[in-house]
Amino acid sequence: MSGTAMEAGRFGSGRVVNRIEDAALVRGQGQFTDDRSQPGELHCVFVRSPHAHARIQGIDVDALRAMPGVMAVITGADLVAAGVKPLPPVAGFKRPDGTPAASAARRALAHEVVRFVGEPVLAVLADTLAQARAAADAAWVDYDELPSVTGVCDALAAGAPRVIDGAPDNISAQQRHGDAQACAAAFDSAAHRIVLDIDNQRLAPTPIEPRAVQAEVDPETGRLTMWLSSQMPTGIRNALSDLLPDLPKDKVRVRVGDVGGGFGMKTGAYPEDIAVAHAARVTGRPVRWRAERLEEFTAAVHGRDVISRAELALDAHGRVLALRVRSFANTGAYAGGTGVAIPLLIGPWVSTSVYDIPVIDFDLNAVMTHTTAMGAYRGAGRPEAIYLIERLMDAAARELKLDPAELRRRNFIAPSQMPYRNPMGQTYDCGQFERVMDQGLALADYAGYEARRAQSQQRGRLRGRGLATFLEWTGGNVFEERVTVDVTPDGFIEVCSAVQGMGQGIATSLAQLAVDVFDVPLDRIRVVMGDTDRNNGFGSAGSRSIFTGGSAVKVAAQRTVDHARELASQALEAPVADVEYAAGRYTIAGTDRGIGLFELAGGQPGARIHVDATSAVGGPTWPNGCHICEVEVDPDTGEVEVVAYASVNDIGRVISPAIARGQIDGGAVQGIGQALCEKVSFDPASGQNLTGTLMDYAMPRVDGFRAFKTAFDEATPCTVNPIGVKGVGELGTIGATPAVVNAVVDALATAGLGRAAEALQMPLTAEQVWRALARRELPASPFKVS
Amino acid sequence: MSDQHDIGFTVNGRAVTLTTSATTLLLDALRGPLGLTGTHAGCDTAQCGACTVVVDGLAVKSCSVLAVQCAGRAVTTVEGLAAADGTLSKLQQAFVDCHGLQCGFCTPGMRRSAAALRGRVPQPSEPQILDALEGNLCRCTGYTNIVAAVQQAAATRAGSPA
Numbered sequence: 001m002s003g004t005a006m007e008a009g010r011f012g013s014g015r016v017v018n019r020i021e022d023a024a025l026v027r028g029q030g031q032f033t034d035d036r037s038q039p040g041e042l043h044c045v046f047v048r049s050p051h052a053h054a055r056i057q058g059i060d061v062d063a064l065r066a067m068p069g070v071m072a073v074i075t076g077a078d079l080v081a082a083g084v085k086p087l088p089p090v091a092g093f094k095r096p097d098g099t100p101a102a103s104a105a106r107r108a109l110a111h112e113v114v115r116f117v118g119e120p121v122l123a124v125l126a127d128t129l130a131q132a133r134a135a136a137d138a139a140w141v142d143y144d145e146l147p148s149v150t151g152v153c154d155a156l157a158a159g160a161p162r163v164i165d166g167a168p169d170n171i172s173a174q175q176r177h178g179d180a181q182a183c184a185a186a187f188d189s190a191a192h193r194i195v196l197d198i199d200n201q202r203l204a205p206t207p208i209e210p211r212a213v214q215a216e217v218d219p220e221t222g223r224l225t226m227w228l229s230s231q232m233p234t235g236i237r238n239a240l241s242d243l244l245p246d247l248p249k250d251k252v253r254v255r256v257g258d259v260g261g262g263f264g265m266k267t268g269a270y271p272e273d274i275a276v277a278h279a280a281r282v283t284g285r286p287v288r289w290r291a292e293r294l295e296e297f298t299a300a301v302h303g304r305d306v307i308s309r310a311e312l313a314l315d316a317h318g319r320v321l322a323l324r325v326r327s328f329a330n331t332g333a334y335a336g337g338t339g340v341a342i343p344l345l346i347g348p349w350v351s352t353s354v355y356d357i358p359v360i361d362f363d364l365n366a367v368m369t370h371t372t373a374m375g376a377y378r379g380a381g382r383p384e385a386i387y388l389i390e391r392l393m394d395a396a397a398r399e400l401k402l403d404p405a406e407l408r409r410r411n412f413i414a415p416s417q418m419p420y421r422n423p424m425g426q427t428y429d430c431g432q433f434e435r436v437m438d439q440g441l442a443l444a445d446y447a448g449y450e451a452r453r454a455q456s457q458q459r460g461r462l463r464g465r466g467l468a469t470f471l472e473w474t475g476g477n478v479f480e481e482r483v484t485v486d487v488t489p490d491g492f493i494e495v496c497s498a499v500q501g502m503g504q505g506i507a508t509s510l511a512q513l514a515v516d517v518f519d520v521p522l523d524r525i526r527v528v529m530g531d532t533d534r535n536n537g538f539g540s541a542g543s544r545s546i547f548t549g550g551s552a553v554k555v556a557a558q559r560t561v562d563h564a565r566e567l568a569s570q571a572l573e574a575p576v577a578d579v580e581y582a583a584g585r586y587t588i589a590g591t592d593r594g595i596g597l598f599e600l601a602g603g604q605p606g607a608r609i610h611v612d613a614t615s616a617v618g619g620p621t622w623p624n625g626c627h628i629c630e631v632e633v634d635p636d637t638g639e640v641e642v643v644a645y646a647s648v649n650d651i652g653r654v655i656s657p658a659i660a661r662g663q664i665d666g667g668a669v670q671g672i673g674q675a676l677c678e679k680v681s682f683d684p685a686s687g688q689n690l691t692g693t694l695m696d697y698a699m700p701r702v703d704g705f706r707a708f709k710t711a712f713d714e715a716t717p718c719t720v721n722p723i724g725v726k727g728v729g730e731l732g733t734i735g736a737t738p739a740v741v742n743a744v745v746d747a748l749a750t751a752g753l754g755r756a757a758e759a760l761q762m763p764l765t766a767e768q769v770w771r772a773l774a775r776r777e778l779p780a781s782p783f784k785v786s
Numbered sequence: 787m788s789d790q791h792d793i794g795f796t797v798n799g800r801a802v803t804l805t806t807s808a809t810t811l812l813l814d815a816l817r818g819p820l821g822l823t824g825t826h827a828g829c830d831t832a833q834c835g836a837c838t839v840v841v842d843g844l845a846v847k848s849c850s851v852l853a854v855q856c857a858g859r860a861v862t863t864v865e866g867l868a869a870a871d872g873t874l875s876k877l878q879q880a881f882v883d884c885h886g887l888q889c890g891f892c893t894p895g896m897r898r899s900a901a902a903l904r905g906r907v908p909q910p911s912e913p914q915i916l917d918a919l920e921g922n923l924c925r926c927t928g929y930t931n932i933v934a935a936v937q938q939a940a941a942t943r944a945g946s947p948a
Contacts, residue, residue, distance in 0.1 A: 022882045025890030026874065028824025028864035032891065035823035130809070208828045208836055208925050209891040260826070260891030261925050293829035503889025503926045658885040662927060666888065669928030694833030694923070702919040706930040 011522035012515045013655040013723075019508040020522065021501065024258075031257040033212035033229045038286040041214075042071055044276055045132040046289075047122035047139045048299065049114035052148035052370040052687020053161065056112055056121070060140045064124065067138065069131030072283050074123040074275065076111030083245035084108055084278055087269065090331075090340045093173035093366070101173035101366075104164045106334035106373070108243070108274035114143070115163060115333035116371050117689055118298025123275045125283060148370035150682035152307055152328045153784040155369045163333055163368035172335035172366040175344040178423060183313075183361035186322035190313035194396045199761045199782035200384045202305035202330065202680040204697055205377045209260020210291035211300060213273050215280035224277060225253045231262040231500050232539030237532045239269035240277050256530030262502035263670075264376030265300050267541050268338060272299075297692040302680055303377020305330040306343050306384050309783045312392040318400050318407050322359040323352060325388060328785060331366045332373040339374035340366045347381025349426045349473050353389050354433040354624060355411040360423040370687050372680075376541060378670055379730045382472040383737055390468045390738035391745075395758050398749060404467045404742070405441055409434060412469075426473065428622045429719045436648050436713055437469050440626030443709055444646035452630065452644075453750075461632040462773075463643075464747025468739040471624035474727030476542035480616040481552035482535055485560045487609040489602030493518055495556070496528040498537025499549035504729055505659040506545045510553045512655055513723065517557035518597070520584045543727025546655060547621050551721045556613035564600060564609050571595050571603065618720030621727055625649040627668070627735035631743040635751070638770025640676055640744055642705035647735060649711070652718040652726035664732040665708045671736025673700040675744075677763050698763075737762070748772055793857040797822070798866030806853050813837045813848035816863060824864040824894050828923070835922030838895035839863050845902035847921070862901070864894035877901065877939040886935035888926035895922050900936045909940050 011017050024030055061073040089103035104113075110121045122139055126132035147161035154160055155170040163170055187193055214227040224247065230236050233254040241249045259266065272289060280287040291300065308327035314320050329343030344364045352360065393411075397404040412433040413420050420428045441447075449465055456463035486494040495514050501507050507527035514525045528534060538544070561581055568586035569576040578589050587594030601609045630644035647664060654660050677698035681690040691697040717724030744764050748757035751773065759778040760768065771777040794803045797820060806815055816822045816839070825848060828836035837849040840862045869875070874882065877897055887893040896919060903910055903918035910918070915936050924932060 018882050019885070021890070022887060025887055025893060026878045026881050026897075028822075028894045030824070030890050032823075032826065034827070035817075037818075129814075130807075206925055207889070207891075208834055208923060209826070209889065210828065258891075259889060260828075261889045263925070290827070293831070293834075503891075505888065662885050662888060662931065665930055666926050666928040670925070693831045694829050695831055699923055699925070700928075701923065702929045702933065703916045704929065706928065706933060708928075708930065 011512060013512045015512065016658045017508065017512065017522060019505050020511055021505060021507055032209055032260055033214060033227050033257055034290045036214060036227055038216060041286040041288050042125040042127065042283060043129040043132045044279060044287050044289040045124045045136040046120040046272065046295070047124065047136050047141065049110065049117060049119045049121055051114060051143050051145050052117050052150065053146040054114050054143040055146065056110065056114065056141060057144050058142040059122065064135045064139055067135045069127040070124065070135045071127065072125040072279065074109065074279060076107055076109040076121065079107060079109055079278060080111055082278065084274060085243045087243065087271065087336065090173060090335045090337050093175065093340055093344060095167065095171055096174045101335065101340060102164060102167035103172055103335040104333060106271065108271040108278065117687055118295065118372060120271050120275065120299065123279055125279050125287060148687040150369050150371050150684055150687050152330045152367045152369065154684065155367050156328065156785055163370060167368065170368045172331050172368050173340050173344060174365045177348055177362040178360035180361045182359045183322045183324050186359050187311070187313045187324065190321050191316040192314040192396065192399055194312040194392055194399060196310050196391055196395055196758060197781040197783035198308045198310055198388055198391060200304045200306045200387055201762050203303045203377055203674055203678050204297055204680050205263040205265035205303060206697070206699060207261025207263055207265060210293060210296050211266065211270065211272065212290040213276045214286065214288045215277045216286035217280050217284065219284065223251050223253065224281065225255065226277060227255045227257060228273060229259045229266055230256055231259065231266045231502055231541055233500065233530055233532050234498060234536040235539060236269050236273060240274065243274055244277060254532045256500060259500070259502035263378045264303065264380055264541060267376055268336065293694060294692050297697060298372060298689050301375030302372050303375065304384060305374060307782050308388055310388040310392055312396055314396055314400070318396065318402055318410050320355055320357045320411050323357050323389065324361040325351065326363040328365045328367050330371065330374060331368050332371045333368060334373040335366060335368055336373060338376055342376065342381040343384065347385040349424050350382050350471060351385040351389060351424065352422050353386060354413060354431065354469055354471050356413045356417065357423065371682060378667060378733045380542065382730065383734045386468070386470045386472065386734050387738045390470060390742065394466065394742045394745065395755065398755055405437060405446065408437060408469050428471070430716050431471060431622055431624055431650065432716050433469060433624060435715070436624060436650050437626040439711065439713055440628055440646060440648040443648055443711055444628035444644070446628065456632050462635055462747040462751050464631050464633065464743040464750065466629045466739045466742025466746055468627045468735045468742065470735055471622045472731060472734050473620050474543040474623060475548065475620035476538055476544045478538035479548055479619065480614060481537055481548050482614040483552045483556035484535065485556050485611045487560065487564065487597060487601040489598050489607060491524060491598045492526055493520070493524055494526045494528055495553055496535050497549050497553060498535040498539065499545040500529050500540040502540060504545065504663060505656060506540065506549065509546055509656045509659060510550060513550050513553050514557050517554060517561055518584065519582060543729040547718065547721050547723065547725040547727055548617055550655065550725060551617050551723050552615050554723055555615040556611055559613045560609065560611040563611055564597060567604065567609065568595055568600055571600060621652065621718045621720065623649065623651045623726035623728060623731050625731055625735050627739040629739035629743045631740065631747060633744065633747045633769060635773050638766035638773065640764055640769060642672060642740060645705060646709040648713055649731055650713050650716050650726065651728045651731065652716065653714055653724040654712050655725060660712065660728050661710050663728045664710050667730060667732025668708060668736040669700050669704060671733040672705065672740055674737045675740035675762055675764060679763050744769065791854050793854055795856045795858060796860045798862055804853065808852065808854055810853045811849055812839070812851040812853045812856055815853035816848060822863050822865050826891055826894060828891070833923065835895040835899065836892050838898040838922060840898050840902050843902065843905050845899045864897055876942045880935040880939040880942065884931045884935040884938055886927065886931040892922060892924045896932055909944055
């Protein structure tokens with residue numbers, strides 16, 4: 001029952017352990033939401049708008065309601081009549097004219113107007129999925145089509161179709177940061193000015209598990225229980241309570257089972273969540289819905305989609321004097337808090353990154369279009385910000401004829417400057433950026449590059465190298481976490497956390513942290529998440545789970561050991577100061593008299609030791625890294641292949657090495673996907689989503705690059721949490737995109753295009769690269785804003 | 787003429803009979819009436835491979851096979867590998883050892899594709915592994931550890947150290 005200290009130590013933090021999640025998952029015994037079924041359940045199918053912008057003139061549902069198996073058909077008007085409120089609009093931001101940020105009311109089912117292709121209009125409930133689909137296919141909605149606009153630049157043009165009347169320019173919100181005058185002066189005096197127009201293209205997060213929602217109401221208590229694939233169960237509970245009538249928070253329970261990938265797409269409440277909950281309440285039967293992949297591509301949140309003009313001013317020695325950015329981010333048709341904060345605030349927090357840049361001038365705009373709503377996708381603003389500065393740094397190096405690493409070296413914030421307050425007012429607690437880059441250069445054999453390039457050339461390939469040195473912000477701005485611990489006489493310690501597993505192995509990492517304190521084998525720890533009746537909190541996003549959730553577990557575990565020591569002292573009738581704890585047992589120092597932790601629990605009222613501990617970390621963490629990529633380009637076809645990728649990552653103390661490495665490498669493949677093949681495209685004329693299936697949206701596949709060299713430098717533990725940990729989940733994605741693109745630009749620049757190669761835009765398809773090489777045709781600037 | 791058909795086939799070595807519509811997909815038959823939810827639905831266009839099962843030794847996408855097409859055939863799903871005492875198969879153990887799964891949603895499909903390959907090529911080369919897994923998407927792992935797991939399982943079978 002209790003292991004030796006040595007045995008427990010094999011499983012504590014810093015060790016590679018088999019994940020506790022794997023026993024069920026690898027046997028095909030995962031409990032994903034759609035795996036559940038309830039007797040008497042209704043299947044829900046949504047009828048969605050085929051138009052990007054239209055008025056709903058009429059809906060004929062009588063025929064549908066008469067179809068076999070159909071129990072209910074719910075319209076947007078039904079929800080309005082029932083008092084279901086729209087999802088909360090963006091708050092806390094302003095338009096350029098000072099009025100509050102603009103947004104259309106986003107209803108669970110569209111009412112009177114539809115604003116993007118795929119917006120849900122009807123919910124059809126039937127006994128079987130086939131019956132619900134048949135009825136949905138027969139639905140007749142009379143739309144009066146209206147002009148639409150999908151691209152940010154088109155939306156800003158004079159006379160563009162308006163998303164809402166209150167914003168004739170389609171601007172939802174604007175934020176200025178920095179000092180425009182000081183910046184202008186810096187540019188005037190600068191020896192070098194670098195300008196890049198950048199399109200950070202729209203992406204679909206595409207977790208392999210589509211969203212799934214189930215709802216049922218207890219007929220006696222009226223209590224609503226939801227099961228869904230979500231990263232933030234408490235947020236969902238709060239949204240349901242806020243938006244559905246007569247539903248106080250204690251009348252809602254949200255449960256989350258296994259989640260097949262989230263990546264930010266499964267953070268906020270969706271219209272479908274509200275509609276399914278409402279359907280369960282009005283039909284009195286359990287309701288289930290699983291998104292089809294087309295629905296995910298058209299109606300689940302997209303990420304990125306921001307067009308920027310970015311400028312760097314440098315002195316003659318390559319010291320950066322100022323950074324100026326003017327950007328226009330697509331919010332989609334419904335500007336929500338997340339979709340606006342990401343480009344206007346969260347990303348910009350790290351725009352100056354690891355460099356000591358004294359002056360900034362940011363003019364950041366959120367623009368509405370008739371497209372899917374935007375939200376968080378792995379990195380959420382930080383990839384966009386880091387992409388800009390890293391593209392600028394490589395361009396500056398090219399202009400100044402400096403090695404890209406040397407240019408960065410001249411601009412790093414030094415350790416002696418820590419804690420460092422950046423021009424956005426964010427304070428980095430620690431970081432050794434030059435040290436990390438030096439390790440990265442060594443790992444990548446930076447010095448040996450020329451020989452490899454010559455070899456590539458002999459094989460008829462162009463070779464390029466790209467560097468990204470960067471940091472990122474983590475934490476989600478919520479630093480408090482509650483953890484409960486229950487020790488029971490059957491020999492288990494149950495730790496309940498409000499962070500949420502979605503594949504990142506957080507249960508294993510939390511268990512390892514518990515093992516550090518309890519000094520028992522890993523299999524004695526049970527981690528419980530995903531039940532709003534048991535615990536509430538912000539959930540998992542922004543790479544916060546390990547450092548906020550993990551710190552809270554460590555605190556709660558320590559409080560449990562301390563509390564149990566007092567119980568032991570009573571049981572042993574010895575002073576507390578004489579009672580020691582090791583390997584699951586309390587003993588009186590200098591004797592062999594003692595009592596086991598689990599036996600002690602059995603003797604307590606309720607036969608358990610229960611601790612409820614809320615604690616907070618001191619602030620966000622700033623993980624950082626150096627990612628170096630080498631590519632080969634086939635000049636005959638334009639195909640780009642990643643052929644080498646090395647990274648050194650500072651994530652503070654590493655709790656679970658294999659898991660952390662999996663986060664970096666898996667995230668990097670997503671970043672490579674953005675660089676080379678992924679893009680959500682709309683037809684400008686009709687607003688149709690052109691990349692609505694996995695045949696059209698190009699995902700990285702098994703034959704992509706896999707030989708990552710990934711290292712961690714643990715020399716700089718975080719100073720604002722008790723476990724010294726920095727977040728890791730998004731770091732790989734943030735670093736990979738600029739590293740890959742810088743490498744391709746390098747290959748083409750070296751092949752004779754020079755700085756003209758910097759006009760390349762993502763994704764770097766073979767066609768674009770071939771046109772650049774064979775025809776010197778480069779894309780026009782995407783920044784078509786006056 | 788009734789739309790319902792009686793079909794008999796084996797699932798994981800066990801004979802089953804099912805009465806179902808001609809339009810029922812094998813995926814839905816497995817997940818629904820047969821209660822085998824280990825096989826997953828990830829897309830509508832047979833691209834993602836999360837639904838992969840093995841039918842008469844071939845990896846197939848069960849979202850694109852009708853249940854009635856399996857009459858008289860042997861279907862094996864991810865649940866089929868479990869030993870009675872719960873011991874993991876070599877491939878399952880390799881996935882755990884190599885950190886070859888994160889969210890686990892694509893894993894059953896990956897395992898079935900690997901199993902079908904193993905049936906044909908006990909010691910596959912890396913290009914053969916990549917070819918066998920080409921129809922299976924993963925968004926979490928970046929594939930490195932999945933390929934490593936398949937290689938480790940093959941090495942373990944051959945008796946050489948992983």
